[in-house]
Amino acid sequence: MEAVVEYETVLNILSGRVGDKIKRPFYKAFARECIAISSEQYAILACLVKQNMVTQQTLCGLTKKDKPNVTRLIDRLENKSLVQRIADAEDKRKKRICITEQGMLVYEKVNHIVSDMVSHAMKNIDEGQLVVFQDVLRHMMHNLSMVV
Template sequence: MTVEQWKILIVLWDQEKLTQQELANRTCKNKVSVVKLIDGLERREMVVRKLDPADRRLKRIVLTEKGRALQTELIALAKLNLKQAARNIDPTDMVVCKDVLRQVIRNMQELVDENPG
């Protein structure tokens, strides 16, 4: 499981049946990259592509049972990793760090929004 595939799963755990373009938008990636990530997840039997009944040109990405089952395990692992990463860091410093990183993400998202495609 790559970090990039993990990001796709996180979005799908929150809301399934998104299109590849919707996944690209939510993960701030281009559609070509998302298609390759979905291909990998599909090979690992974690997701399937299903035709949209209202618009057969669209494919919706749906979690398999295997993909859903990974949620508990991977989130527990992520929490363990975060705990390790924050070890020996003052909680106040961590709050400042997170605030700064959130602003960096907002700044980058503005750039993406201003220059779509």
């Protein structure tokens, strides 16, 4: 059975308007707190908090981004002293990426904002609706990953 989806809804998703609408309040909150990082940079910091001292290749896998994109993100974070590249002890050609103390402070500040925003976004949504929503999103992502 085919689902009936409004054409405008599909266009909003494909054009990125939905993502923009989600990101806008985050960026406004970041600006209020004088935090100058993108959501992609935050994703790198979040990965490093969970699994520090990883290679750039590992970050590519964790973030599902290509190597040039991850390189740019790390460069920008390094310029802000939020991450550091350290030579691998076993293979000097490899660099391991680690979060700095300053990076950890920024991550914690951003994480607090994200947590507040998510709580606000989830207001008046019961757990059952959330479970269905997550399940539908997971299925859609899987279906889209199968498109050649």
